[in-house]
Amino acid sequence: MNTQLNKTISPADLKLPEVKQAAGNLSGFARRLWLRGVPFAVNGVLKRRWRIRWNKQWEYARGLAYGGFRSGQRVLDLGGGGTIPLFYLANLGCEVRSLDINADLTAHTNRVAKQMGWPLVGSTHDLTAQPAPADWGTFDRIISFCVIEHIPKGLQSVVLERLAKLLKPGGTFELTFDYGATAPVEGAVRSPEEVRELVAATGLTLRGDGQFHDTGERFVLDKKYPTHAFTFGAVFLGKAG
Numbered sequence: 001m002n003t004q005l006n007k008t009i010s011p012a013d014l015k016l017p018e019v020k021q022a023a024g025n026l027s028g029f030a031r032r033l034w035l036r037g038v039p040f041a042v043n044g045v046l047k048r049r050w051r052i053r054w055n056k057q058w059e060y061a062r063g064l065a066y067g068g069f070r071s072g073q074r075v076l077d078l079g080g081g082g083t084i085p086l087f088y089l090a091n092l093g094c095e096v097r098s099l100d101i102n103a104d105l106t107a108h109t110n111r112v113a114k115q116m117g118w119p120l121v122g123s124t125h126d127l128t129a130q131p132a133p134a135d136w137g138t139f140d141r142i143i144s145f146c147v148i149e150h151i152p153k154g155l156q157s158v159v160l161e162r163l164a165k166l167l168k169p170g171g172t173f174e175l176t177f178d179y180g181a182t183a184p185v186e187g188a189v190r191s192p193e194e195v196r197e198l199v200a201a202t203g204l205t206l207r208g209d210g211q212f213h214d215t216g217e218r219f220v221l222d223k224k225y226p227t228h229a230f231t232f233g234a235v236f237l238g239k240a241g
Contacts, residue, residue: 005208041082079147081105090118157201170241179233
């Protein structure tokens with residue numbers, strides 16, 4: 001197991017055997033979706049795709065490689081309506097619930113789930129406005145890929161605390177985010193101190209070596225902002241069993 005779980009993007013991570021295998025599995029799944037005419041969303045844009053950009057591959061493949069996902073687990077997603085990780089995990093046999101306030105993406109999630117016969121449900125429930133209903137129960141895994149920065153700063157800690165309460169003891173919460181001083185989205189995480197604040201809001205513990213590592217590498221990751229070089233960060237949070 002790679003001890004530097006909690007870190008920023010490095011292309012070298014995609015060469016690690018466990019990440020490379022997960023990326024290959026995900027790429028193959030993307031091609032199968034393309035052949036079946038099933039679109040999936042990236043950055044809120046829904047269309048047919050046969051490949052996954054390297055930065056999203058880093059985000060998703062590391063999540064799969066280090067998440068310990070198994071058939072039968074309950075997985076909660078925040079903000080990933082219509083995205084390929086939901087479809088991949090549902091196809092694996094996980095029971096997936098996706099929360100996305102975008103009604104079109106949520107409707108697409110539910111259409112594809114019905115078409116494929118997957119245990120996947122999309123919901124527009126807004127955790128910034130109210131906690132999850134009690135009848136949802138708890139989840140083995142929680143995932144949220146580059147969504148938290150789109151929530152106003154004052155509400156980020158509220159959402160993270162509410163999500164953490166839904167995690168079963170022994171479970172893992174995977175959170176990624178736009179990171180760096182020049183990240184273009186207003187709610188991006190800017191510093192190691194802000195990472196620590198997010199972790200503290202959950203009340204959970206960083207897995208791996210318990211530290212967040214910034215490689216210092218920066219990239220133009222969003223075509224809408226060609227003059228902004230920034231990165232993604234990822235943390236893997238655990239709840240004691």
